[in-house]
Amino acid sequence: MKKLFVLLTIVCAVSVMAETKTLWYCDFETSEGYNTGNLVGQCGWYYVNGTTTNRDVVENDPNFAPSGSQYVSYNNVNGKNTISAVMFDISDEYVIAPYNQLFVSWDQCRVSDSYMDDTCQVKLYNFGDTGRNFDIEIAIVKLEWNYCLITVTKADKSAPLNVTVPMDHPEVWHHFTMTLDPENRMIREFTIDDNVITECTDTYYKNEYDSAKEGKPRGGELIDGFGIMKKGYYDNFKVEMIPEPAFLGLLALVGLFFARKQR
Numbered sequence: 001m002k003k004l005f006v007l008l009t010i011v012c013a014v015s016v017m018a019e020t021k022t023l024w025y026c027d028f029e030t031s032e033g034y035n036t037g038n039l040v041g042q043c044g045w046y047y048v049n050g051t052t053t054n055r056d057v058v059e060n061d062p063n064f065a066p067s068g069s070q071y072v073s074y075n076n077v078n079g080k081n082t083i084s085a086v087m088f089d090i091s092d093e094y095v096i097a098p099y100n101q102l103f104v105s106w107d108q109c110r111v112s113d114s115y116m117d118d119t120c121q122v123k124l125y126n127f128g129d130t131g132r133n134f135d136i137e138i139a140i141v142k143l144e145w146n147y148c149l150i151t152v153t154k155a156d157k158s159a160p161l162n163v164t165v166p167m168d169h170p171e172v173w174h175h176f177t178m179t180l181d182p183e184n185r186m187i188r189e190f191t192i193d194d195n196v197i198t199e200c201t202d203t204y205y206k207n208e209y210d211s212a213k214e215g216k217p218r219g220g221e222l223i224d225g226f227g228i229m230k231k232g233y234y235d236n237f238k239v240e241m242i243p244e245p246a247f248l249g250l251l252a253l254v255g256l257f258f259a260r261k262q263r
Contacts, residue, residue: 045085102179
């Protein structure tokens with residue numbers, strides 16, 4: 001019995017080591033250093049193109065925010081095409097085994113009074129060592145008039161993957177997740193409101209600069225930035241490191257094996 005206790009303790013300890021870990025989080029709350037008003041200039045956010053300084057603003061409305069009280073809102077006073085973006089580096093915290101996967105999530109909502117040709121966009125960047133601060137993307141997620149469009153520039157440089165998902169109410173908050181396998185540069189799973197969009201499963205994403213040749217800098221395997229664009233609301237950006245499913249399954253089998261052995 002003592003041996004069983006020791007072995008199960010080891011299994012549990014390893015399981016704890018392999019718990020989900022948050023590597024980067026942004027929910028625009030005051031506790032993170034965000035104040036209401038212009039987003040650009042706060043906590044590393046910058047604008048990619050255009051000269052407007054109040055393109056996106058931090059709003060405080062706990063009745064509308066999907067969580068907490070603050071979120072980012074499109075400011076209709078200024079140009080709609082400017083991209084606000086943020087960079088981060090999780091390379092020191094990310095380890096392959098036993099994790100292997102990144103779980104990326106965020107909340108997104110389209111402005112209800114938008115014109116039909118306006119889109120609400122989130123871009124997932126993998127700049128790597130290109131030195132670029134835009135247009136090196138893992139994927140782009142757009143909320144259109146009555147559907148969601150996800151675009152992935154494939155690793156083999158063939159035509160981009162475009163998946164359209166009909167939506168009755170894109171002008172309310174929706175929760176998006178993307179499970180990435182950085183080692184293989186693959187999108188393992190993409191969900192909208194907990195619904196798996198199977199057309200995006202096991203899709204390789206591009207990780208190199210468009211005109212890359214031998215010796216050119218390459219985009220990275222890891223996500224290292226987000227961009228937001230056009231008429232929308234945004235909140236709860238998060239990047240987590242999650243254990244590889246096979247590893248968790250192995251732990252369960254080991255525990256079961258020793259439990260049976262001691263009967």
